[in-house]
Amino acid sequence: MRIYKANILFTPSPEQFQVVEYGYIAVDADGIIEGVYATLPTRLQGEPLTDFGDSLLIPAMNDMHVHAPQYRNMGLAMDMELLPWLNTYTFPEEAKYSNTEYAERMYSRFVHDLWLHGTIRASVFATIHPAATQILAQLFTEAGLGALIGLVGMNRNCPDTLLNRTEEALRDTEDLCDSLQENKQVKAIVTPRFVPACTADMLQAFGELAQRCHLPVQSHLSENRSEIAWVRELEPESTCYGDAYNRYGLFGQTPTLMAHCCYTEGEELELMQRNHVMVVHCPTSNCNLGS
Numbered sequence: 001m002r003i004y005k006a007n008i009l010f011t012p013s014p015e016q017f018q019v020v021e022y023g024y025i026a027v028d029a030d031g032i033i034e035g036v037y038a039t040l041p042t043r044l045q046g047e048p049l050t051d052f053g054d055s056l057l058i059p060a061m062n063d064m065h066v067h068a069p070q071y072r073n074m075g076l077a078m079d080m081e082l083l084p085w086l087n088t089y090t091f092p093e094e095a096k097y098s099n100t101e102y103a104e105r106m107y108s109r110f111v112h113d114l115w116l117h118g119t120i121r122a123s124v125f126a127t128i129h130p131a132a133t134q135i136l137a138q139l140f141t142e143a144g145l146g147a148l149i150g151l152v153g154m155n156r157n158c159p160d161t162l163l164n165r166t167e168e169a170l171r172d173t174e175d176l177c178d179s180l181q182e183n184k185q186v187k188a189i190v191t192p193r194f195v196p197a198c199t200a201d202m203l204q205a206f207g208e209l210a211q212r213c214h215l216p217v218q219s220h221l222s223e224n225r226s227e228i229a230w231v232r233e234l235e236p237e238s239t240c241y242g243d244a245y246n247r248y249g250l251f252g253q254t255p256t257l258m259a260h261c262c263y264t265e266g267e268e269l270e271l272m273q274r275n276h277v278m279v280v281h282c283p284t285s286n287c288n289l290g291s
């Protein structure tokens with residue numbers, strides 16, 4: 001057992017926020033927290049203790065939506081909305097991840113900096129490239145961080161360098177899932193990029209895969225007005241953007257994270273509530289892209 005002493009802030013349950021001034025955290029040999037105490041129990045006295053004095057000790061952070069290959073684009077933006085931003089900055093950068101040396105160099109920095117800033121769990125979009133994505137999974141594992149990692153499915157309205165076919169995307173995600181079977185920290189997540197980048201057959205195949213293999217799902221929803229109008233054109237039979245995922249089993253049929261949801265309302269909001277779809281707000285991104 002190891003004991004850490006400091007001012008401790010934590011939430012033992014979603015409803016409770018606790019502050020323990022000059023308190024103690026006891027951690028067992030597997031790194032599991034055994035207890036948080038205002039005074040150290042007699043049985044733990046004599047265990048090795050690290051005293052952080054007046055510092056704060058807080059739980060680490062979870063990033064519920066992050067694009068690992070976009071790390072290099074941090075600090076750009078504020079000059080374009082979502083759709084031109086994707087074509088100008090996002091896609092050319094993601095295409096570079098066909099090169100595994102580049103992927104290793106950039107993903108190493110990304111994982112290191114997550115760790116440095118106290119983010120120890122993340123739900124991550126990679127790219128369409130299986131070899132680069134395996135490197136990312138390996139880096140997370142070596143760093144001792146946890147992640148859900150998604151190989152991105154995209155088979156329309158994207159540059160040729162970033163298109164994958166439905167069968168290919170399906171097989172690659174299944175392979176990633178199999179390769180992480182024994183890994184306790186890092187797992188695969190089904191990741192259609194967003195409706196405009198995926199045909200009905202890809203969405204359908206991803207929905208079936210998620211349900212067959214009990215995999216979680218992540219994607220984007222109602223981020224920007226032009227995007228929503230485009231989805232309405234592409235999927236005229238869907239009653240709302242969220243319904244375009246729901247029709248294919250990608251909207252809460254397994255645990256689902258939907259990023260942004262800036263303009264979600266009415267029927268879409270009700271559907272999310274009913275299906276327990278989780279909203280992941282990304283205010284910095286929305287501000288930078290004028291969403």
Ligand SMILES: [Zn+2]
Nearest residue numbers: 065067220259
């Ligand atoms: Zn995103």
